[in-house]
Amino acid sequence: MYRSINLQRALFEIEETNIRNRTELQHLDDAIAMQEVIEKDGAVVQALRSRRQVILDNIRDNDEAGAAYKKDIEISEKHRHQLQDMIDEAICNNGNKIYLHILSQYRLLNLPLQLS
Numbered sequence: 408m409y410r411s412i413n414l415q416r417a418l419f420e421i422e423e424t425n426i427r428n429r430t431e432l433q434h435l436d437d438a439i440a441m442q443e444v445i446e447k448d449g450a451v452v453q454a455l456r457s458r459r460q461v462i463l464d465n466i467r468d469n470d471e472a473g474a475a476y477k478k479d480i481e482i483s484e485k486h487r488h489q490l491q492d493m494i495d496e497a498i499c500n501n502g503n504k505i506y507l508h509i510l511s512q513y514r515l516l517n518l519p520l521q522l523s
Contacts, residue, residue: 414483418476421469428466435459 439455446452498508 414476414480418473418480421473421476425466425469425473428462428469432459432462432466435462 435455435458439452439459442449442452442455497503
């Protein structure tokens with residue numbers, strides 16, 4: 408569960424970073440277009456294109472990391488559901504109901520602690 412929360416936070420940060428990257432990319436494209444009117448392949452245009460490539464690489468890398476995080480989140484959530492199902496089944500099968508109920512509640516109560 409904690410891993411899932413941390414992954415979700417990381418995924419959110421990556422998505423926010425890519426929003427900023429795409430905004431910068433648009434500004435770079437505009438700057439390149441304006442600068443090309445002045446000088447077709449001058450030093451400024453080359454510097455802007457170089458920065459544009461760095462931003463494109465960052466977006467690609469972040470997209471790949473985000474896809475991996477999403478996959479890990481799905482696996483973590485599946486595992487969490489399986490664990491809860493096992494606890495629920497044990498409670499239904501007259502296992503140590505008090506212990507299992509406390510375990511289940513403890514797991515749920517730790518969620519807010521991890522978020523703070």
